[in-house]
Amino acid sequence: MDFGLPKERARLKTLPPFGEEVREGRVALTPQGVRELSARGHRVYVERGAGEAAGFPDAAYEEAGARLVSREEAFRRGEVVLKVARPTQEEVALLRPGAAVMAFLHLAVAESALVEAMAAKGLTAIGYELVGNEGKRPVLKAMSEIAGRLAPQLAGRLLEAPTGPGVLLSGLPGIPPADVVILGAGTLGRAAARAFLGAGASVYLLDKDLPALEEAAREAPGAVTALVTQSRLERYVGFADVLVGAVAVPGEKTPVLLSRELLARMRKGAVLLDFAIDQGGIAETSRPGVYQELGITHFCLPNVPALVPRTASHALTATLLPFLLQLEDDPLRVPELRQGAYLLLGQKGGHLE
Template identity: 45%
Template structure:
């Protein structure tokens, strides 16, 4: 199979779909790889590194989309990239379609098979291709929040850890998954007073044990969200419903009553955001202010540490890239229900139920289109939910 790796074009996005080490693995399996020139030069991977691994360097992304059997990216394709996809081609990347109806329509119209990193599952009902970027984003959320709490950045001028004689800042984390856990780890490490909300009592018990009482683990309800948000200096939104739009947990009214100069970081912005006042921002202009509250809603947070993020992501994606390249999309997803759960668009149809529900679109079970046993679609849906 011919695998193509274009340069990412989102604002300040320097990650890339394959490292030279990943390319070498593919080439040793008999596949061919083409990479756009200077695709990862900003993070220390030169064209010569890719050539040494066996890739061919091409000058334009158009050549990649025209030639490649499978396109491997990091971020969702932009509209003009979607229009270059073709029937029978395979796209493997983050898609986040639940918050992007235009992209979903363009991908369906292309006829390409589109597998989304964020809905691929594993045997433990985890999201193995989302997890490494969630780890990065969780840690970055505290780092970004601490920075924007500084007075020179528009914040109230609070130091997360305080100093002897001055109380530490209060951090509220909503969601106890990968993002929330990593955010709590960073916030505790900086000496902040941390409260974490989640709706799973078993998860709260687990986190209470893990943090040995250094984090207040509280059941998430409308009342607890309001109580702790009004006290917080920094709020981190870390909720996730796999494949679906994020629920709005902080209303505009609640935001208006928060501390002036406080900061909210919406890590769920790729899925539409979990604050009513959230809108996607970029690393170039990462924040805006609503009612005196600084909003950090960068849609590609891990891009800020692109080298670390690229290596963490490709470590996770490579086994799936190899399976798709070795078998083709139909055989690969038929052999693995966890990979089948990642199939979001196939033959012009939405084949991921949470995405279809979020977009109010028709859902077509992938097994029906692939000629597989219906229970495979059911297993894929269950694993995403």
């Protein structure tokens, strides 16, 4: 098959200490991944500069067997186009009719005009966030693990003065550590709990699923676990220095658990890390970006692993490549990829019905 690997161009404005903007620097295939596909007889068309932000030069792709092409060619030559971010209207126009596009699509929260444009072109749209089977989603799991491990780094920076209240996550002897409340005990929530505990914070993990909390208690001993109720939510949010949104419903919009009234009870200068923003966000005040509202610093950056593009690109390739290597002439013949399909040759699948 012919694969297209375009360069990502998504950017989001942020606040200090993250600079003026964060760009999407990940790439779906590293040169090692291209080498594996090329060895199977597949052709890979890589846009020049596609791997630069992740530390993979064009020469490495060329040595691996890729053909370096223009932006337009990377889209139009690909029977399967491998992206990271959801394609824009402009990028959909560049895709060949009937092609397959794979990315973190999150079409449940995409603009309807974009979905209709993809359907009108007869595209097969496969979301990495849904790829897998039997409840296992290896690509999403890898990104969730990265986001969770990044959480203390992000929170620590946002708590620093002058933009934050000047709080040290770990505290000091005689000075209590920061209180971190995590909503959601899935892969991301558990990874965040382990990382915050390692940073010396006090960690509270809430979920409505008791087995998930039992797993969290095994993985993150030292974290306080609690079944979520409205009264507990109000109490825990009220004392949190850091509030982490780690709730996810695969293929669906994230339920809004945090109202403006509830967030108004938080400590001034507190931090909300809304990792659910890819699927709409966990709070009424959440929107893509890094900003301050209600006296709270909101970190609502979609696809947080973009902050570590080299590591994340290696993880993407490691989890995606086993499925790509099973391809012959149709990605839908691979059950795990079919499971991730929002669109099948332009027809809406179960995830959009």
